[in-house]
Structures are given as structure tokens and as C-alpha cells.
Amino acid sequence: xxxxxxxxxxxxxxxxxxxxxxxxxxxxxxxxxxxxxxxxxxxxxxxxxxxxxxxxxxxxxxxxxxxxxxxxxxxxxxxxxxxxxxxxxxxxxxxxxxxxxxxxxxxxxxxxxxxxxxxxxxxxxxxxxxxxxxxxxxxxxxxxxxxxxxxxxxxxxxxxxxxxxxxxxxxxxxxxxxxxxxxxxxxxxxxxxxxxxxxxxxxxxxxxxxxxxxxxxxxxxxxxxxxxxxxxxxxxxxxxxxxxxxxxxxxxxxxxxxxxxxxxxxxxxxxxxxxxxxxxxxxxxxxxxxxxxxxxxxxxxxxxxxxxxxxxxxxxxxxxxxxxxxxxxxxxxxxxxxxxxxxxxxxxxxxxxxxxxxxxxxxxxxxxxxxxxxxxxxxxxxxxxxxxxxxxxxxxxxxxxxxxxxxxxx
Numbered sequence: 001x002x003x004x005x006x007x008x009x010x011x012x013x014x015x016x017x018x019x020x021x022x023x024x025x026x027x028x029x030x031x032x033x034x035x036x037x038x039x040x041x042x043x044x045x046x047x048x049x050x051x052x053x054x055x056x057x058x059x060x061x062x063x064x065x066x067x068x069x070x071x072x073x074x075x076x077x078x079x080x081x082x083x084x085x086x087x088x089x090x091x092x093x094x095x096x097x098x099x100x101x102x103x104x105x106x107x108x109x110x111x112x113x114x115x116x117x118x119x120x121x122x123x124x125x126x127x128x129x130x131x132x133x134x135x136x137x138x139x140x141x142x143x144x145x146x147x148x149x150x151x152x153x154x155x156x157x158x159x160x161x162x163x164x165x166x167x168x169x170x171x172x173x174x175x176x177x178x179x180x181x182x183x184x185x186x187x188x189x190x191x192x193x194x195x196x197x198x199x200x201x202x203x204x205x206x207x208x209x210x211x212x213x214x215x216x217x218x219x220x221x222x223x224x225x226x227x228x229x230x231x232x233x234x235x236x237x238x239x240x241x242x243x244x245x246x247x248x249x250x251x252x253x254x255x256x257x258x259x260x261x262x263x264x265x266x267x268x269x270x271x272x273x274x275x276x277x278x279x280x281x282x283x284x285x286x287x288x289x290x291x292x293x294x295x296x297x298x299x300x301x302x303x304x305x306x307x308x309x310x311x312x313x314x315x316x317x318x319x320x321x322x323x324x325x326x327x328x329x330x331x332x333x334x335x336x337x338x339x340x341x342x343x344x345x346x347x348x349x350x351x352x353x354x355x356x357x358x359x360x361x362x363x364x365x366x367x368x369x370x371x372x373x374x375x376x377x378x379x380x381x382x383x384x385x386x387x388x389x390x391x392x393x394x395x396x397x398x399x400x401x402x403x404x405x406x407x408x409x410x
Contacts, residue, residue: 022113024050024066039117040086051157051176055082055090059157060149062095067152067234069099069111080118091119146220146240148179149227154195154236166220166242168213184210184217191222198224198236208243218244260334262312263319271333271341272392278345279395282388287346290384292356293399294322295407296338296363298376310369314376321362325355341396349384356380379407 039053051059058081069075076098082090096114146163150156159174167174167182183191187209194205204225211218220240227235258270266274278289296318303311315338322332322340332342342359344352360378367374381403385395 019114019116022115023110024113025110039083039091051151051155053083055084056157058082059151062097063151063157063235065097066111066113069097071099073099075099091117094118143239146242148174148238148240149235150195150238151235152199154199163240166218166240167211182211182213184212186210194222194224195236195238198226202226218242219247220244263316263334265319265323265340266331266333268333268335271331271335271343274331275343275392275395278343279385279388279390281345282386284386287348288384288386289395290344290347290352290382291395291399292342292344292352292359293381293383293396293403294340294342294359295379295403296340296376297379297407297410299338302374302376306370306372306374310374313369314367314374317367318363321365322359325358325362341399352382352384356382379403379410381406 050062054062062079062081065077065079069077076096078094078096081093081095083093085091094116096116098112098114141160143160144162146166147158147160148156148163149158155177156175156179159171159179163174163179164171167179169178169182180188180191187207190207191209194207197203198205204223206221206223208219208221211220220242222238222240224236224238227237258267258273259265260267275289275291282289296314299311299314302314315334318340319332319334322342326332326342326344330342330344332340334340342355344355347355359380363376363378367376381399381401383395383399383402
């Protein structure tokens with residue numbers, strides 16, 4: 001029988017070829033081959049990462065050989081690996097990896113791999129697992145931290161169960177660069193920069209970022225440590241710690257330390273911090289900072305008549321009214337008891353007076369509590385300054401004295 005010489009016939013015959021050449025770029029991407037069909041894949045399939053074809057258990061060793069080949073001219077070594085055929089079956093391959101001295105810039109930084117399919121010649125027998133690799137996997141699965149292991153192009157080749165839980169993605173979607181898409185867009189540049197820095201400088205890097213998992217945002221810290229010898233891009237191992245609960249607890253503690261527990265308004269600590277920042281911003285162009293010291297008149301009688309529970313309700317209602325009067329950029333705080341403080345930035349004197357009048361009118365509106373009508377009023381002292389060196393205590397003391405003068409005048 002005579003075999004035809006058409007391109008179709010030649011292509012069909014090459015599908016049965018057991019040997020072919022691959023070029024693996026510096027980014028571990030298959031970008032060229034010696035024929036148009038390899039392991040049942042057409043040439044159009046090229047351009048994908050080598051990890052997509054090889055068995056996961058064989059990746060660490062072949063990546064190590066490829067890295068050595070890239071950095072040593074004339075390097076040559078052999079390895080037996082498993083690769084997935086286009087039909088889904090696993091084939092046993094013998095891969096010769098070498099770095100040839102080639103002038104073509106296209107091949108600079110890449111590695112040439114000569115592959116021979118030996119599936120029909122020998123049955124793959126599992127060699128005893130590398131003890132270090134087995135210990136690493138066992139340790140990674142035992143840790144409560146997420147573990148990611150990546151090659152020299154930051155392509156993740158291993159993740160443990162904790163990482164799957166933290167990112168809320170199956171392993172096959174975390175591998176490669178899949179996990180990066182869950183990083184909050186505002187934090188992604190920091191994470192990518194940390195990964196690149198650990199590869200470029202060979203020093204550990206740490207970064208905090210947000211993870212978008214469905215409707216929820218989680219916080220995590222990642223620490224990347226380099227693999228391989230110093231000065232070589234040998235990949236990295238990253239530990240990922242879910243710190244969402246810790247950040248929430250820290251936020252709650254911070255809120256408790258800086259806010260009044262009854263009204264939810266800022267307390268003296270936060271008021272001092274914000275007022276000092278406002279004074280530091282003072283300049284001839286920005287105008288003055290005006291402090292309003294507010295003391296409730298008649299509140300003691302309410303407490304004595306109706307009890308502290310009703311008195312607390314009065315304070316909460318007054319706090320809500322004050323929030324609605326001032327601008328969002330202004331601050332209202334409770335110093336304690338029936339004393340409140342508000343401060344405004346860059347308000348003309350006549351507008352400050354209008355704010356005072358609105359506060360007095362709002363507080364004077366009767367409250368219906370415990371089936372009774374409760375009436376109180378307020379004395380308000382105002383102190384304005386354009387001096388950026390004024391201290392918090394000085395400014396508050398002046399406003400307090402102005403309030404007492406107002407109270408005596410009333």
C-alpha cells in the first residue's frame with residue numbers, strides 16, 4: 001500500500017510520533033514545539049503554562065531542573081514525568097532538559113526540552129516519595145495557615161486545605177494565578193509587588209490585603225519566603241493567615257477606647273485627637289476652628305424626678321439631635337455627664353452663631369419619655385481660634401468659661 005504525501009497524511013502520521021521538542025520560556029510557558037501535534041494537542045494549544053500538562057506530584061522536581069538549566073549554559077539532565085494526553089489519559093515521558101548556547105534572542109532565558117513518550121515501553125512505577133517533599137506536604141496540611149507554593153514566575157503549584165478554606169475556592173481554581181483574582185483590586189498591586197520583590201531580592205516579604213469571597217470581605221496577611229539559592233529566581237512559599245476576626249476585635253477595642261458607650265459619640269480621647277489635627281491645619285486661608293461647649297440645663301432635675309434610665313434616654317436623644325445639626329466634617333463628642341462638645345472648621349462667625357441657635361432650638365424641643373413631657377435647654381459657650389499652636393486643654397477651657405458666662409447671663 002502506498003502512503004500519500006499530502007499535508008493531511010503527514011499530519012496524521014505525526015500524531016503517532018513518540019518524540020518531540022518543546023521550548024519552555026522564562027515564565028514556564030510552552031511557546032514553541034517541533035511539530036504541530038504533541039500528545040494529541042495541536043500547536044494552537046501552546047502558549048499555556050507547563051503545569052497545565054504535567055502531573056502535580058512531578059512539578060517540583062521538573063521546575064528545579066528547568067531552573068538549573070536556565071542558569072547554567074550547557075546544562076543537561078533527564079527526568080521521567082507524567083503528562084496528560086489530550087484524551088485525558090496519563091502518559092509516561094522521558095524529558096531531556098538542557099540549556100543550549102543559541103544566539104537567537106527568542107530563546108534567551110528559556111529552556112529546551114526533548115521529550116520521548118515511553119508509555120508503551122515501560123509501566124510507571126511509583127518511586128518512594130521524596131522524604132523532604134512528603135514532610136512538607138504533611139506539615140502544610142497540619143498547619144492552620146494557608147500555604148501556597150509557587151515557581152519562579154509566581155505560578156502557584158501547590159495549596160493546602162487551609163488555603164482552600166481561606167479563599168473559598170477549590171484547589172484547581174487556586175493554582176496558577178487563580179488565587180490572585182480574589183485579592184481586592186486596591187490591594188492587588190501591593191501583593192504582586194511583594195511577590196516580585198521576594199523573587200528579585202531573595203528576601204522575605206509581608207503584606208496585608210483583603211479577599212473578596214462572595215458577599216464578604218476577609219482580611220489576610222501573607223508572608224512570602226524565597227526558594228532556591230540567593231540571587232536566583234527559585235520561586236517562593238507563602239503563608240496566608242486569615243486575620244478577619246482579629247481585625248474586627250481590634251476595631252471593636254479601638255471603638256470602645258475612643259467612643260462614649262451610651263451615646264456612641266466620640267469621647268474626650270478622640271475629640272482631642274481630631275481637634276489637634278484641625279488646629280494643625282490652621283492657616284490664614286482656611287479660617288478658624290470654632291469649639292462649642294454644650295451644657296444641658298435642667299438635666300439634673302430630670303434625673304432626680306424620673307431616674308437614671310430616663311436620664312440616659314435623654315442623653316441618647318440629645319446626641320442624635322446634635323449629629324443631625326452639624327456637618328459631616330464636624331465632630332460632636334460627649335465629655336461625660338450632661339456635657340457635650342462640638343467643633344467646626346472654617347465657618348464664618350455668623351454661621352457659627354447660626355449653628356448655636358439651631359442646637360439650642362433642637363434641644364428645647366420637648367421629649368416624650370415615660371409617659372411624661374420632659375423639657376430641657378442648653379447653655380453653649382463658643383471659642384474660636386486661628387492659632388495652630390493652641391493646645392487642646394487651653395481651647396476647651398476657654399470654651400468652658402464662655403459657656404459659664406452664657407449660663408450666668410441666661
